[in-house]
Amino acid sequence: MDRVSPGLVRDAIVEFLSGSAASVSLKEIEAVVVRKLGEIPRSSIRSYLNLNTPSLFERTERGYYRVAGVNDEKLNGASFTWKEYQEGRARIVHADAVDWLRACEPRSFHAIVTDPPYGLVEYSEKEQTKLRNGNGGGVWRIPPSFDGNRRSPLPRFTTLGEQEISNLGRFFEKVGLLFYRATVPGANIVVASNPLISHYVAAALSKAGLEPRGTIVRLVMTMRGGDRPKNAHDEFRDVSVLPRSMWEPWLVFRRPLDGRVQDNLRTWGTGGFRRISKDQPFGDVVKSHRTGKKERSLAPHPSLKPQSFLRHIVSAVLPLREGMLLDPFAGSGSTLAAANHAGYESVGIEKDADYFKIAKTAIKDLGSI
Ligand SMILES: C[S@@+](CC[C@H](N)C(=O)[O-])C[C@H]1O[C@@H](n2cnc3c(N)ncnc32)[C@H](O)[C@@H]1O
Incomplete structure (x- = not known):
């Protein structure tokens, strides 16, 4: 597996998660990032999320993330x-x-x-x-x-x-x-x-x-x-x-x-x-x-x-x-x-x-x- 720059992983996650008002499963995030960047270590995705939770993202339940502070009532x-x-x-x-x-x-x-x-x-x-x-x-x-x-x-x-x-x-x-x-x-x-x-x-x-x-x-x-x-x-x-x-x-x-x-x-x-x-x-x-x-x-x-x-x-x-x-x-x-x-x-x-x-x-x- 080639190493992908952390910047590209960050870009893919931010572009995907900030476009959604709902929580998204880690599996789905991984699938979107891999579709975009090709096969990459799943650990790089998890470590970006962990590093920025709870400041940018929040874990709504086990394995689910969304942008912190999103109003649930807002529709996607x-x-x-x-x-x-x-x-x-x-x-x-x-x-x-x-x-x-x-x-x-x-x-x-x-x-x-x-x-x-x-x-x-x-x-x-x-x-x-x-x-x-x-x-x-x-x-x-x-x-x-x-x-x-x-x-x-x-x-x-x-x-x-x-x-x-x-x-x-x-x-x-x-x-x-x-x-x-x-x-x-x-x-x-x-x-x-x-x-x-x-x-x-x-x-x-x-x-x-x-x-x-x-x-x-x-x-x-x-x-x-x-x-x-x-x-x-x-x-x-x-x-x-x-x-x-x-x-x-x-x-x-x-x-x-x-x-x-x-x-x-x-x-x-x-x-x-x-x-x-x-x-x-x-x-x-x-x-x-x-x-x-x-x-x-x-x-x-x-x-x-x-x-x-x-x-x-x-x-x-x-x-x-x-x-x-x-x-x-x-x-x-x-x-x-x-x-x-x-x-x-x-x-x-x-x-x-x-x-x-x-x-x-x-x-x-x-x-x-
Ligand atoms: C500081 S004023 C901008 C004035 C502008 N520079 C001008 O010269 O007319 C900020 C504007 O953002 C609008 N606004 C506040 N929250 C907003 C939001 N969530 N989405 C879109 N517009 C918003 C306000 O109604 C206000 O007209």
Whole structure:
């Protein structure tokens, strides 16, 4: 029996198990892996599973495994349907990303650029209702007005408790496995985050087997931090509780390569970032600004990111300008608008009906500014 690289065993198991909501027997896992890789020692399959149980996988009964933390009530993806809408080369799907990714063909995407629900709670029905009622309660806070203009609400991640942080980790491990499954080897995966929680997100994505490749610093003056102590402004005029945040981390990950960079470029069109020019590589600090009024009126989403920044990132993640881009948490479709602008094919998933409706017009409107 030839020795097969542990990376190939891992790829085959992750692609198979992360696509299933149900528990799968060890026998079935072995059969799928052998069908894919040829005869290999069964011990290499068992040792990968043992090593990553219970962090990534759980043993549901003797000899049965599934991805940890999967909700039993969710159907196996193949049996659900979704609405979708095409605009240019972009397709926006109204579905839950976890269900949709579980049902999609493995290795369908060549890059992911996404701005996920960081704290999970902020896009729950309860918190969205509070936001839409305009009272800024719960996890959404209205930043203080210092120039007479009313500010847009921001999620207050400092309110995340221990349980929410643990849920966040579990969610991103599960999503990380699905990103792994949905992408081809060498695919870039760029995930927007924020300085208060990016370390939890990065740890979870690494645990799912994605390779950390650094952080893109989006230089932007956010409305987070810098406030004086609540109800004691006058007493402590020279104090701000949290540093005023002037940047936003966009985590960079990669699905592990299959061979050398040049092999991945030839086979999949992945394995690097497109250079800005012959003399200038793509860099990890990008000057940006808050999303302008015009874009916010075309796409009224509380977390809308500006086209100038998204176009810069989107155009770089497909090094040969070929392939399919995914945004599984598409919001108003701003990443898809940037992909249309670059001439790339893309798919976005959005589970909220109102944001899906906004995306149907915003992709075109944002794409043409
Ligand atoms: C931070 S926002 C993205 C905003 C987007 N970058 C934009 O510019 O419009 C995250 C989005 O993910 C959506 N979302 C949350 N959980 C989801 C899930 N499980 N599947 C699909 N979409 C989800 C939320 O409704 C929200 O619109």
